[in-house]
Amino acid sequence: MRIAVPRENQPGEARVALAPESVKKLVATGAEIGIETGAGVHAGFPDAEYETVGASVMGRSDLLPEADIFACVNRPEPDDIAKLKASCVVIGFLKPLDEPTALEPIIAKKLSAFAVELVPRTTRAQSMDALSSMATVAGYKAVIMAAERLPRMFPLLMTAAGTVPPAKVLVLGAGVAGLQAIATARRLGAVVEAYDVRAAAGQDVKSLGAKFLEVDLGGIETQDAGGYAKELSPAALQRGRDMVAKRAAVSDVVITTAQVPGRKAPLMLTEEAVNSMRPGSVIIDLAASTGGNVALTKPGEEVDHNGVLILGPLNLPATVAGHASQLYSRNLTSFISLINDKGTLKIDMNDDILKGACVTYQGGSVHPKVAAALGNPVA
Numbered sequence: 001m002r003i004a005v006p007r008e009n010q011p012g013e014a015r016v017a018l019a020p021e022s023v024k025k026l027v028a029t030g031a032e033i034g035i036e037t038g039a040g041v042h043a044g045f046p047d048a049e050y051e052t053v054g055a056s057v058m059g060r061s062d063l064l065p066e067a068d069i070f071a072c073v074n075r076p077e078p079d080d081i082a083k084l085k086a087s088c089v090v091i092g093f094l095k096p097l098d099e100p101t102a103l104e105p106i107i108a109k110k111l112s113a114f115a116v117e118l119v120p121r122t123t124r125a126q127s128m129d130a131l132s133s134m135a136t137v138a139g140y141k142a143v144i145m146a147a148e149r150l151p152r153m154f155p156l157l158m159t160a161a162g163t164v165p166p167a168k169v170l171v172l173g174a175g176v177a178g179l180q181a182i183a184t185a186r187r188l189g190a191v192v193e194a195y196d197v198r199a200a201a202g203q204d205v206k207s208l209g210a211k212f213l214e215v216d217l218g219g220i221e222t223q224d225a226g227g228y229a230k231e232l233s234p235a236a237l238q239r240g241r242d243m244v245a246k247r248a249a250v251s252d253v254v255i256t257t258a259q260v261p262g263r264k265a266p267l268m269l270t271e272e273a274v275n276s277m278r279p280g281s282v283i284i285d286l287a288a289s290t291g292g293n294v295a296l297t298k299p300g301e302e303v304d305h306n307g308v309l310i311l312g313p314l315n316l317p318a319t320v321a322g323h324a325s326q327l328y329s330r331n332l333t334s335f336i337s338l339i340n341d342k343g344t345l346k347i348d349m350n351d352d353i354l355k356g357a358c359v360t361y362q363g364g365s366v367h368p369k370v371a372a373a374l375g376n377p378v379a
C-alpha cells in the first residue's frame, strides 16, 4: 500500500498532510510512503527528514499514479484527480457540505473518499478529530494576532511610570477554538470574559479563569445530543446580541468563534455594536469562512471601521504550519490505521467511523448529506 502526500498548492497553504514522525510510524506498519518534493518545507520538514524515516521523495507526476491512498490537507483539483488510479482512496479536508459539487470529479472517477470534517465526534474517533486540532491552533493564533495588532499590551504592568491596566478580551463562542483563545489570552495576562449559548460551556470557561456571561434565553434547549449548539430563534439570538454589544463596548479585543454545524454562522456583533467600540480595538472573526459573526467582516480581508480593526482570517492553522501539520498528521495516521492491515489497504464499511466519514465508496454509497446537497437524495 502506497500513501502519497502532495505539496499543497492552494495560495497561502503551508501545511502538509503527514509529518516525518507519522511517516516513520506508517513505514513501520509496512506501508510505503511517497512525498512530493518540497511538500513539508513550509511546515519546517525538509525532504531529507522524510527520506531519513523511509519515505521516497519524488515529483508530482510520479507520485499520483502510484497512490493507493492520497493523503492531503486540501481537496485535490480535477487535474490531480484525473491522474489517480481508480482504486485510490482520498483522505483530507474535502469540504463535503460547503462545496459538494467540487466532489463530483471524485465520484465520477469512482474513487473512494473520506472527509475528515465528517469523522464522527465519538470517543473512539477522538484521536482522528482534525476539526478540533485545527480549531485549537486557530484559537491560539487569533489571540497572538490580536495582541500583535492591538496598540496596547495584554498584561497588567506596574512600572515606575505608573500602572498599565490589563487588556480586556471578549470571546464569543466557547467551543474548541474559543476555549483555546481564552486560555491563550489568560496566559498573556488579559482579563477575559466569554459567552456561549450552551450553558454547559460555562464550567469550561470558568475553569480557565475567565468570566462566563449569562444570558436569559428563556429556558430553551440550546444544545443538541452531540454537544453542539442548536440554531436559535431570532428572539434568543437578539438577547445574546444585546448583551454582547454592551460588553464589546468596553473590550479591547473581541474574538468570535460562534458556529452552528452545517449552517451560516450566527450574527453576534452588529454594525451598531462595532460603532460603540473604542478606536484601536481589534476584532478577530474566526467564523469568517462560514459567513462571519460580525456584520462588517470581509472574509480574508482587514477592515478599518472608524479605527476598529476587523480581521476575518480564512486559514489561521496554515500560519502555524509546523504544529498544525503535526496535529493533523497524527489525526490522519490514526484514521489510516482503520484501513491499514499490516501495510495492505482494507476498508470495512461497517466500521462506524469509516461509514460516517465516507463521502463516496468506489464512486457509489455517496454520503446522504452530500447526495442531498447534490440534489440526488437517493444516491
Ligand code: NAD
Pocket (backbone or CB within 6 Å): 121, 122, 123, 125, 126, 129, 131, 132, 135, 172, 173, 174, 175, 176, 177, 178, 195, 196, 197, 198, 201, 226, 227, 228, 229, 232, 237, 240, 257, 258, 259, 260, 261, 266, 268
Ligand atoms: P463549533 O465550531 O460548531 O462552534 C463553536 C462554538 O460556538 C460552540 O461552543 C457553540 O455552542 C457556539 N455558538 C453557536 N452559536 C452561538 C451563538 N448564537 N451565540 C454564542 N455561541 C454560539 O463547535 P466546536 O468548537 O467544534 O465544538 C463544540 C462542542 O462540541 C464542544 O464544546 C464539545 O462539547 C463538542 N465536541 C466534542 C468532541 C468529541 O466528543 N470528540 C470533540 C470536539 C467537540
